[in-house]
Amino acid sequence: MKPIALVTGATSGIGRATAIKLSEMGYRLIIAARREDRLNDLKALLSKTTEVLSITLDVRDRKAVEESLGHLPEEWAAVEVLVNNAGLAAGLEPIQDGDPDDWDRMIDTNVKGLLYVTKAIAPGMCSRKKGHIFNLGSIAGKQVYANGNVYCASKHAVNALSQGMRIDMLPYGVKVTQICPGAVETEFSLVRFHGDQHKADNVYTGYEPLTGNDIADCIASALSLPQNICINDMVVMPKSQANSMYFYKQ
Structure with a gap:
């Protein structure tokens, strides 16, 4: 039987x-995300190479996470790989001008959502003494930058939680790896700037x-x-980015 991987924010x-890569590696996939239409499209694509269970889910909703991921069908319950990918940035203003709704959205998704999903999946990994959890952090979780305030705080929390999870799950043989990317061209900046495509494009110019x-x-x-190796923390930068603040642009 193929091993099972769960990816949040999968669409x-x-x-x-990551979902596509894991399917190519021979995993059965549980994909979870908010946008059902995109989820259906991804399921159709992945189903060409592997078995797929799709779950329409907002990780901010603790009850929904508990009901769906906490009570998976028996044939999908033995999750071996969890990728806590769901996350976002909202707004880029100094703290005194920030929008509390943006703050709630980031903290509820990046921190509480990660906790809810991990709570649903980690006990099974610990009981089976097998599993690997990936938390998507950020260079913002290592170094604070101007106007990043609450987003940086949320990713610093992911950094601390990843370290704590590694310690707590050590006796059970469950690996925990934090991946901390620098600038990745996705929908990240488009979401941060509330749909302003021009501002989003400028980030990657x-x-x-x-x-x-x-x-x-x-x-x-x-x-x-090999099973005896665990990468605790991986900071990944574009060649043209040194840290959260320094870029070489042409």
């Missing part, structure tokens, strides 16, 4: 690329950013290592 960017496929390859690489 775009890093999540979509003058250099070659990472792609969702690049991060999917990093996850695949960590999964391909």
